[in-house]
Amino acid sequence: MLRLQYKARRQAVDRQEREASSEAVCRRAYPFMKALRERHARPLHLFAYFPFGNELDITALLLDCRKRGDVVYLPRTDAASQTMSLHPWTEHTVFTSGTFGLQEPGPGAEQLNPGNWDKLDVILVPGIAYDRQGGRLGLGAGYYDCFWHAYMEALDRAPFDQRRAPAVRLACIYSWQLAERMPMEAHDIAVEWLITEDEMIACAADADPLAGKNGSRE
Numbered sequence: 001m002l003r004l005q006y007k008a009r010r011q012a013v014d015r016q017e018r019e020a021s022s023e024a025v026c027r028r029a030y031p032f033m034k035a036l037r038e039r040h041a042r043p044l045h046l047f048a049y050f051p052f053g054n055e056l057d058i059t060a061l062l063l064d065c066r067k068r069g070d071v072v073y074l075p076r077t078d079a080a081s082q083t084m085s086l087h088p089w090t091e092h093t094v095f096t097s098g099t100f101g102l103q104e105p106g107p108g109a110e111q112l113n114p115g116n117w118d119k120l121d122v123i124l125v126p127g128i129a130y131d132r133q134g135g136r137l138g139l140g141a142g143y144y145d146c147f148w149h150a151y152m153e154a155l156d157r158a159p160f161d162q163r164r165a166p167a168v169r170l171a172c173i174y175s176w177q178l179a180e181r182m183p184m185e186a187h188d189i190a191v192e193w194l195i196t197e198d199e200m201i202a203c204a205a206d207a208d209p210l211a212g213k214n215g216s217r218e
Contacts, residue, residue, distance in 0.1 A: 048074060
């Protein structure tokens with residue numbers, strides 16, 4: 001029921017609201033990414049997605065990241081296994097209509113080997129609704145939850161002295177996508193940061209303060 005309510009609200013978003021909200025959110029996200037680059041002293045590796053329908057449009061943010069040398073990976077979905085593969089977005093990437101009509105890299109696109117998923121610095125997580133504790137309501141297919149499980153397994157397989165901290169999990173959303181509380185299970189992917197038109201929200205108690213030091217926290 002909750003998923004249907006938020007889907008209906010998203011369908012009601014008009015062009016003016018989408019453009020204004022998307023611009024405001026991306027503007028808040030730029031300094032967040034800048035702080036992460038400064039911390040790592042190098043360009044970032046981001047796992048992102050192309051917006052669909054009336055979803056908040058993060059394309060400007062992704063283009064800005066690419067302009068600054070970041071590597072942006074986009075998912076290609078496999079409906080049969082409910083899994084995603086990650087593909088770098090380059091000038092040579094050819095897109096096709098995939099699961100649910102989403103634009104995704106086509107067959108044969110260069111792929112990031114799952115054994116190298118540990119190089120990810122940021123994961124931009126789409127969803128229908130969220131709460132201030134990082135709870136997330138997805139579309140219901142479970143792709144990102146399955147990815148998160150596989151991603152954490154990949155981190156655990158690395159030699160102990162070479163293990164990296166998990167990527168920062170971030171969602172860029174409309175302010176109306178905030179809910180009181182999302183029902184979460186152990187396997188669900190939660191986010192650490194939310195960026196809306198009006199604020200940047202540190203969801204986790206141990207969320208990295210450096211990542212948001214230049215962001216607005218009104």
